[in-house]
Amino acid sequence: MFNFFDEIKSLLSKCEPEALASFNIVNVAGKILYVEGHLGLTELGKDSIAFKVKKGRVIVEGQELTLAELTENTMKIVGKIKRVEVF
Amino acid sequence: MKKIKNLCRIRLKGLNQERTISNISKSCKLYNLNRIEKSISEVEVNSKDLKKVKAQLMSSGLEVEILKVSGIGQFIKRFLSFYGVIAAIVLSIGLYIFQYGYVWQIKVFGTEKLNDSEIVSFIEQNFNKHKSQIETENVELLLKENFKRISAVSVAIVGQTLVVNIYETIYPIEMEGQFSPIYAEVDCKIISTDLIQGTLCVKVGDIVRRGEVLVQPFIIDSQGQKREVVPEAKIEAEVWLIGKAEHYDSYYKTERTGKKIECGKVKLFGLEIYNNCQENTFLQSECEENSVFLSKNQILPLIYEKTVYYETKTQLIEQSFEEVKIQKVEEAKQNALIYLQEKDIIKEEIANIKSLGGVTNLEYVVTVRRNIGVNFETLHKES
Numbered sequence: 001m002f003n004f005f006d007e008i009k010s011l012l013s014k015c016e017p018e019a020l021a022s023f024n025i026v027n028v029a030g031k032i033l034y035v036e037g038h039l040g041l042t043e044l045g046k047d048s049i050a051f052k053v054k055k056g057r058v059i060v061e062g063q064e065l066t067l068a069e070l071t072e073n074t075m076k077i078v079g080k081i082k083r084v085e086v087f
Numbered sequence: 088m089k090k091i092k093n094l095c096r097i098r099l100k101g102l103n104q105e106r107t108i109s110n111i112s113k114s115c116k117l118y119n120l121n122r123i124e125k126s127i128s129e130v131e132v133n134s135k136d137l138k139k140v141k142a143q144l145m146s147s148g149l150e151v152e153i154l155k156v157s158g159i160g161q162f163i164k165r166f167l168s169f170y171g172v173i174a175a176i177v178l179s180i181g182l183y184i185f186q187y188g189y190v191w192q193i194k195v196f197g198t199e200k201l202n203d204s205e206i207v208s209f210i211e212q213n214f215n216k217h218k219s220q221i222e223t224e225n226v227e228l229l230l231k232e233n234f235k236r237i238s239a240v241s242v243a244i245v246g247q248t249l250v251v252n253i254y255e256t257i258y259p260i261e262m263e264g265q266f267s268p269i270y271a272e273v274d275c276k277i278i279s280t281d282l283i284q285g286t287l288c289v290k291v292g293d294i295v296r297r298g299e300v301l302v303q304p305f306i307i308d309s310q311g312q313k314r315e316v317v318p319e320a321k322i323e324a325e326v327w328l329i330g331k332a333e334h335y336d337s338y339y340k341t342e343r344t345g346k347k348i349e350c351g352k353v354k355l356f357g358l359e360i361y362n363n364c365q366e367n368t369f370l371q372s373e374c375e376e377n378s379v380f381l382s383k384n385q386i387l388p389l390i391y392e393k394t395v396y397y398e399t400k401t402q403l404i405e406q407s408f409e410e411v412k413i414q415k416v417e418e419a420k421q422n423a424l425i426y427l428q429e430k431d432i433i434k435e436e437i438a439n440i441k442s443l444g445g446v447t448n449l450e451y452v453v454t455v456r457r458n459i460g461v462n463f464e465t466l467h468k469e470s
Contacts, residue, residue: 040105040106040109041105041106041108041109041112042105042109043105044104044105044108044120044122044128045122046121046122066119066120066121067117067119067120067121068118068119069116069117069118070108070112070116070117070118070120071112071116071117072112072113072114
């Protein structure tokens with residue numbers, strides 16, 4: 001089966017090998033945000049959810065946000081996603 | 088899928104919840120995290136992880152409140168606590184299984200003259216209600232034996248109903264009902280009559296043919312009026328049972344010698360496409376032919392025709408009647424006794440022998456005494 005992330009990683013491995021070992025974020029239609037490689041939740045609210053990533057922090061802003069699933073290194077945020085900022 | 092999962096929704100109260108949640112997520116999967124207020128949030132965890140999660144949360148100084156437990160496991164758990172419902176279901180299933188083994192209804196179809204309730208009560212009296220103890224073939228036989236009106240009957244158990252399909256015997260209108268005459272069962276000579284009811288049509292010494300009326304179903308009363316009655320009489324007669332045998336002083340007998348020649352042909356649309364025939368060299372023979380389709384479809388109708396020639400030999404057999412007289416008389420006697428009935432009384436036995444041109448005809452006559460009066464239904468059934 002075609003693996004989207006693996007395919008991208010194999011293509012970009014020569015250019016940015018370090019960046020690829022960090023985190024991945026997929027925004028689906030502004031309604032679902034899939035995160036892979038987080039290092040822990042730092043903020044949970046209705047309008048914003050923040051989490052740590054390797055060498056930084058990500059803040060997701062929107063409305064009626066829910067952390068639909070949370071595991072050790074993945075999470076799924078559901079709601080009206082307006083902005084995703086990486087610091 | 089989520090509904091099937093055994094999820095438990097819990098409410099957390101306290102500060103710095105994110106850190107604790109992050110720690111828990113390392114060992115358990117968390118679902119639907121929501122911030123309700125600044126220090127209150129809700130989260131769903133698998134029921135199996137509840138204990139572990141609760142312990143971790145409480146050790147972090149958070150207050151934990153279980154809001155809702157959902158999922159099929161919980162549903163079953165809750166359901167199992169309704170003892171009354173469970174008892175009712177078990178009882179219902181038990182009752183259903185128990186009653187399923189019984190026939191609760193008997194339906195009779197096809198009756199016109201016969202009474203349904205009479206048939207139903209007959210079956211109820213003679214058969215158990217338990218399905219395993221009802222043999223439909225027996226029901227059919229008993230019904231046919233006990234109801235003369237029934238011409239054919241089929242019985243089947245459908246669900247919990249015994250379905251009886253009846254075909255009634257149809258008689259000519261004039262023969263219908265209980266006022267049918269008494270008929271002669273066989274060709275005979277009347278030797279005694281004992282009239283109980285009806286009008287006697289024969290007298291002692293009369294020779295009657297099969298089917299002739301012996302007693303009419305009416306009487307003429309003192310006022311000259313014809314009144315219908317059920318005919319009843321005891322009529323005895325001499326009945327002649329005849330058995331025959333034949334003998335030829337000389338005759339030709341043809342029999343197979345045991346030698347044979349086989350011939351096989353394969354044909355397609357009537358055209359011969361293969362054969363392994365040998366020439367029939369027998370001086371005298373008889374043959375048997377048969378053909379079979381080699382293919383099961385009609386696309387290629389290959390037919391295999393097999394012919395077998397058997398060699399035969401004809402010889403002249405000469406034997407005088409005197410040599411086989413005893414055997415021939417016995418043969419004729421046995422042919423006559425085939426017609427003997429259970430209550431017949433044998434009165435006389437005569438063997439008539441006629442010889443002409445080398446052919447001997449033997450007729451064995453057994454004279455028996457028999458009650459010959461039967462009603463129309465019996466006569467009709469026997470014929």
